[in-house]
Amino acid sequence: MPENGVELAAVPPFADTLTGLTDANGGNDLDIDGRIHELSEIIMHEMCASRVPRPGKPEIYRVPETFLAADEGAYQPRFLSLGPYHRGDSATEEMRRTDERKLENLAYALQDGGPSVEEYMEAIASVEADARSRYDGDVAMEWGAFCRMLLLDGFQLITVLKFLGYEPPPLPPPAPGCSSNNNGQGNCRPRTSVVISIEHDLMMLENQIPFFVVQRIHRLRYGIGGNGMDTVEELAWRTIKRIMNDAPAATSFPPAKCHHLVHLCHEYLRPSNLDKSLGACGDYGRFRRAIEYHEAGVKFRRLNSEADGSSRRPLLDVTFSDGVLRMAQLRVDERTNYILRNVLVYEQRYDDTATSGATSYVTAYVMFMSQLLGGPEDVALLSRHGVIEHHLGDDAEVCALFRGLAQGLVFDPSGGHYLSTVGVRLRSHHRSRLNRWRAWVMRHRFRNPWLAVAWVLGSMAVLGTIVQTVITLLPYVHHQGRTRNIGS
Numbered sequence: 001m002p003e004n005g006v007e008l009a010a011v012p013p014f015a016d017t018l019t020g021l022t023d024a025n026g027g028n029d030l031d032i033d034g035r036i037h038e039l040s041e042i043i044m045h046e047m048c049a050s051r052v053p054r055p056g057k058p059e060i061y062r063v064p065e066t067f068l069a070a071d072e073g074a075y076q077p078r079f080l081s082l083g084p085y086h087r088g089d090s091a092t093e094e095m096r097r098t099d100e101r102k103l104e105n106l107a108y109a110l111q112d113g114g115p116s117v118e119e120y121m122e123a124i125a126s127v128e129a130d131a132r133s134r135y136d137g138d139v140a141m142e143w144g145a146f147c148r149m150l151l152l153d154g155f156q157l158i159t160v161l162k163f164l165g166y167e168p169p170p171l172p173p174p175a176p177g178c179s180s181n182n183n184g185q186g187n188c189r190p191r192t193s194v195v196i197s198i199e200h201d202l203m204m205l206e207n208q209i210p211f212f213v214v215q216r217i218h219r220l221r222y223g224i225g226g227n228g229m230d231t232v233e234e235l236a237w238r239t240i241k242r243i244m245n246d247a248p249a250a251t252s253f254p255p256a257k258c259h260h261l262v263h264l265c266h267e268y269l270r271p272s273n274l275d276k277s278l279g280a281c282g283d284y285g286r287f288r289r290a291i292e293y294h295e296a297g298v299k300f301r302r303l304n305s306e307a308d309g310s311s312r313r314p315l316l317d318v319t320f321s322d323g324v325l326r327m328a329q330l331r332v333d334e335r336t337n338y339i340l341r342n343v344l345v346y347e348q349r350y351d352d353t354a355t356s357g358a359t360s361y362v363t364a365y366v367m368f369m370s371q372l373l374g375g376p377e378d379v380a381l382l383s384r385h386g387v388i389e390h391h392l393g394d395d396a397e398v399c400a401l402f403r404g405l406a407q408g409l410v411f412d413p414s415g416g417h418y419l420s421t422v423g424v425r426l427r428s429h430h431r432s433r434l435n436r437w438r439a440w441v442m443r444h445r446f447r448n449p450w451l452a453v454a455w456v457l458g459s460m461a462v463l464g465t466i467v468q469t470v471i472t473l474l475p476y477v478h479h480q481g482r483t484r485n486i487g488s
Contacts, residue, residue, distance in 0.1 A: 058136040059259040060208045061349045066408045067341070074338040075345070077207040079197035080160070082153045084139045084146065085206040094197075102152040109155050115220055117151075123216055124150050134210045134259070153209050154217040158232060160198055164242055165235030199243050200335070205342040208260035211236070236261060240268045243339070245331055250274075250314045262346045269343065271316040271361055274418050278357050283414055284423030287371035288430060290378035296430040299324045302386040316365045320422045323429060327382075330369075332390035332398055340366060340405055348410055357416040363409050364417040370406035373399045 060083065063075045077086055081095040091099070110117070124147045131150060132139050139146065201207055218232040237254035240261065241247070250272040258264050290300065303313045303326040313328040320326070340362065347362050357364075373379055376395035382388040383395070390398050413423070430436075 057350075059134045059210070059263070059350065061136045061205060061345065063206060063342075063345050064349075067345055070404060070407055071337070071341065074341045075204060075206060077201040077204045079194065080156070080201040080207070082157060082201070082207045083209045084135065084141050084149060087149075102156050105159055106152060106155050109159065109221070120151055120217065120220065121147060123220055124154075124213070127213060127216065131210045131213050150209060150213050151217070154214050157209065157214055158218055158221075158235075160202070161232060161235040161239050164195075164199070165230070165238035167230075167238055200338065202239070202261050203243065203265065203335075203339050203342050205262050205345050208262060211258045211260050211264075233258065236264055237268070240265050243335070244268060244315070245333075245335075247315045247331070248312050262342050263350075265339065266343050266346060266362065269316055269362055270314070271318075271365075271418055272314050273317060273319070274358070274361060278416055278418055278420075284420070284427040286413065287368050287423060287426065289374035290372050290381050291375070293325065293372075293426060293430060294381060296432070296436050297323055298426070298429060300382055300385040300387055301326045303328045316361055318365075318368070318419060318422055320425045320429075325422075325426070327387045329386060330388050332388065332392060332401065334391075337401055337405070344405065344409065357418065357420070360411070360415070361418050363411050364419050366402060366405045367409065367411050367413075368419050368423075370402040373402050375399060 062085070068075060077095065078092060079094045080098050081087060081091055086095065087099075106117075128143065128147055128150070132146060141149065215232055222229055233254040236258065241249070244265070249268045250270050254264065255267045258267075294300070298320075301324055303317055303319065315328050315330065317328040318326070343362050344366065347360060350359075373382075376399060379388060379390070379395035379398045383390070388398070392398055392401070414420075
């Protein structure tokens with residue numbers, strides 16, 4: 001049968017060609033050379049015919065089955081569907097009702113004028129192939145349906161970001177009972193069930209559209225400068241900050257390149273000391289439980305930054321020096337699980353970041369916490385020192401959360417990740433017998449002030465007895481020495 005215009009059936013199999021091609025006198029050497037040349041030409045022709053442009057690397061991934069099996073609900077949107085993955089039979093009833101309102105949202109956005117629907121569709125159509133290549137695997141949507149989805153979902157996402165990322169002007173101090181939960185401005189912003197569901201769905205890795213499509217729509221609607229309005233990048237950055245409970249980031253500005261909101265969250269979690277702490281620095285084996293470090297004299301403190309006037313540090317910041325392990329305060333609530341799970345899947349799959357110390361910082365942090373929090377006693381210890389603030393049922397749930405997050409992760413402890421230096425220093429401190437003995441004395445002799453006083457007084461009594469004995473023996477030793485000198 002011809003293949004790529006070449007009749008392969010006429011060419012004998014290569015193994016058969018080498019069998020019996022030469023007689024006893026070796027008279028068929030030219031036939032062998034000719035057939036090898038002919039076969040090589042055919043293979044070269046096949047390679048040229050089958051050479052096609054390599055598709056770009058995807059950025060919006062399907063969640064692997066191994067992660068879905070651990071906690072499928074942590075990766076499924078509930079209310080708002082964005083992108084092609086959760087449509088049709090996989091969409092919930094709430095998602096279908098929301099989809100029906102996307103046309104109303106588009107009509108409302110266009111009622112103040114601006115480009116027409118046709119102009120928007122021309123812009124979308126020009127990047128359709130690029131947008132389709134950003135998804136993991138083939139997208140089973142025909143051209144028109146895919147472009148329509150990008151337009152409606154893009155406008156819907158801009159509307160959501162304008163609501164969640166809006167930064168109101170400063171207000172007077174909050175009234176009693178009203179917590180300051182908006183960038184420190186002190187105004188109460190309600191978090192209804194709809195808002196909570198939308199924040200949840202924005203963090204689903206499978207529920208994204210390429211951010212360059214959103215940028216193109218926003219700039220076409222508001223112009224390059226945004227007419228003095230916030231850019232869509234700024235809105236998205238503040239939205240992530242809101243979803244992360246206003247946890248500080250290493251930078252106040254969004255990155256120059258954003259793939260989608262989960263990628264933006266990954267950038268938001270970047271430790272402030274990442275660049276300074278990378279590189280191979282020795283083997284530390286594994287991290288130990290907080291209780292074990294405590295028994296070796298390690299002190300746990302909440303990491304603050306008094307130098308720059310900030311009371312909090314980025315969530316993943318960890319340092320260890322002079323026997324003190326300092327960590328940024330971690331607030332654990334119902335959002336911690338699904339946010340970290342989706343960021344981890346993105347980090348594990350994108351450009352082999354799981355094996356790169358410069359980009360696997362969320363994986364390194366989760367592995368660190370899963371080993372540090374081996375039991376409820378470890379959570380209680382860190383909670384007493386202000387390192388962890390959790391709103392789960394009990395301390396055991398925090399341990400189970402991080403243990404579940406760590407399952408199935410690809411992680412190289414010796415890969416030079418940002419916590420390598422901390423691991424080496426902790427291992428050295430934990431293995432020191434002097435540190436362990438000093439910590440034991442402090443726990444068992446100086447924890448109770450009365451026991452400490454008794455121990456000091458007892459030590460002074462023993463020391464006084466020794467001094468008194470020495471003073472008593474000195475005249476006798478002196479007398480014996482003079483007697484020997486006289487006798488000689």
